[in-house]
Amino acid sequence: MSNNFTFLNTSDRAVLSVFLTAGYPNNAACGELLDLLATHPAVSFVELGMPFSDPLADGPTIQRASEVALSKGTTLNDVFSLAERFRSKCEKPLMLMGYCNPVYRRGVETFVKDARSAGASGLILPDLPYESHHRDFASVLDSTGLSMAFLVSPTSTEEAMAKAFDTSTAFVYGVANVGLTGDAQSMDRGAFFHRIQPYRFQSPLVAGFGISTPSDVAGLDGLVDGVIVGSAFLRALGSVDESALNVEEVVNRANEFLKPFNPVVK
Numbered sequence: 692m693s694n695n696f697t698f699l700n701t702s703d704r705a706v707l708s709v710f711l712t713a714g715y716p717n718n719a720a721c722g723e724l725l726d727l728l729a730t731h732p733a734v735s736f737v738e739l740g741m742p743f744s745d746p747l748a749d750g751p752t753i754q755r756a757s758e759v760a761l762s763k764g765t766t767l768n769d770v771f772s773l774a775e776r777f778r779s780k781c782e783k784p785l786m787l788m789g790y791c792n793p794v795y796r797r798g799v800e801t802f803v804k805d806a807r808s809a810g811a812s813g814l815i816l817p818d819l820p821y822e823s824h825h826r827d828f829a830s831v832l833d834s835t836g837l838s839m840a841f842l843v844s845p846t847s848t849e850e851a852m853a854k855a856f857d858t859s860t861a862f863v864y865g866v867a868n869v870g871l872t873g874d875a876q877s878m879d880r881g882a883f884f885h886r887i888q889p890y891r892f893q894s895p896l897v898a899g900f901g902i903s904t905p906s907d908v909a910g911l912d913g914l915v916d917g918v919i920v921g922s923a924f925l926r927a928l929g930s931v932d933e934s935a936l937n938v939e940e941v942v943n944r945a946n947e948f949l950k951p952f953n954p955v956v957k
Contacts, residue, residue: 695784695812695838696861698735699895699916705908706735707952708897710788710921712756713739713773714765716931720941722776724928727942729780732954737777738815738919741770741789752922759931767793767802771809778810786840786861788815791823803831813838813861821854832860840864840897845883856893863887863894865915868901884914891916905951924948 699706709728714721728734740753742760749757770787777785787806794802794816806814814837819828824839832839838861843852845866855863865887867880880898887896898911899919908918927948928941 696736696895699862699897702735702916704912704953705898705915706917707733707908708736708738708786708917708919709734709924709949710738710740710753710899710919712742712753712760712925713770714742714760714763715756715925716759716928716936716941717763718765718769718773720938721773723938723942724945725773725777726780727945727949729777729783731946731949733949733952734783735917736784736786736812738786738788738921739770739774739777739811740921741767741787741793743790743793745790745792750922752925756925767797767805771805774806774809774811784812784861785810786813786815786838787811788817790818791816795827799827800831803828803835803837807835807837811837813840815840815842815864817842821858824858842866843887852887852890856890859894861895862897862916863890864919865896865898866900867898867911880911881914884911888914905953908952 711721711724711728725737725739728737740757742757742765744757744761774785774787797805821841828839839859840861840863841855841859842864843855843866847855865884867883884896884898890896895916897917897919898915899921902908902918902920903923911918924945928944929936
């Protein structure tokens with residue numbers, strides 16, 4: 692397991708991660724938002740989304756953020772530049788989340804080495820099959836020290852859950868609802884995460900999809916090691932169509948959103 696995420700095993704409660712799409716709402720604002728997340732006492736690690744034209748697992752909020760970022764010309768090089776900026780501000784882990792197509796287009800080995808050089812800690816690629824991971828990713832990830840997180844969901848079989856915990860080297864991403872990111876569909880989260888507990892000795896467990904509020908986080912204490920808030924954070928930034936919206940206003944809104952979340956206890 693990567694040393695970047697051993698802190699997840701030592702916290703006495705679920706720590707907070709925030710997802711932000713690279714280049715959203717624009718490159719300048721995204722950079723300032725990463726500066727905020729790098730220094731904010733409630734945020735333990737960050738997911739930086741790599742915009743993609745066909746984000747199958749993402750709900751409408753993150754889909755729209757990808758569309759906006761791509762329309763403004765955001766590229767993988769911009770993602771890496773933002774990662775470098777974040778790394779220059781802090782030592783918090785930074786996960787790059789996206790889809791396989793841009794990675795393969797760049798070349799897996801080149802991408803992984805570029806990501807590591809930029810300061811990334813690991814990858815989350817929801818559409819990456821285990822076979823492709825073993826064939827194309829495992830050796831270069833191991834040689835660079837970059838971690839990988841696989842997903843489990845309420846529809847995962849016991850075999851799939853065991854494979855995710857056995858293969859993940861960062862943490863396992865537990866999908867906290869049936870649906871897309873940002874959905875608020877009802878399900879018994881407690882029952883699902885209780886079901887996963889026997890596997891937690893192998894890898895930390897982080898919950899995402901539909902996590903929006905401090906009460907959502909508190910409700911998973913003891914069942915997961917961390918939570919990821921994405922769509923709710925992006926919505927809090929305001930609509931990109933608001934003509935008066937500027938970088939300072941975007942950062943202020945982000946700060947207000949994070950205020951209710953508890954600071955990390957060292």
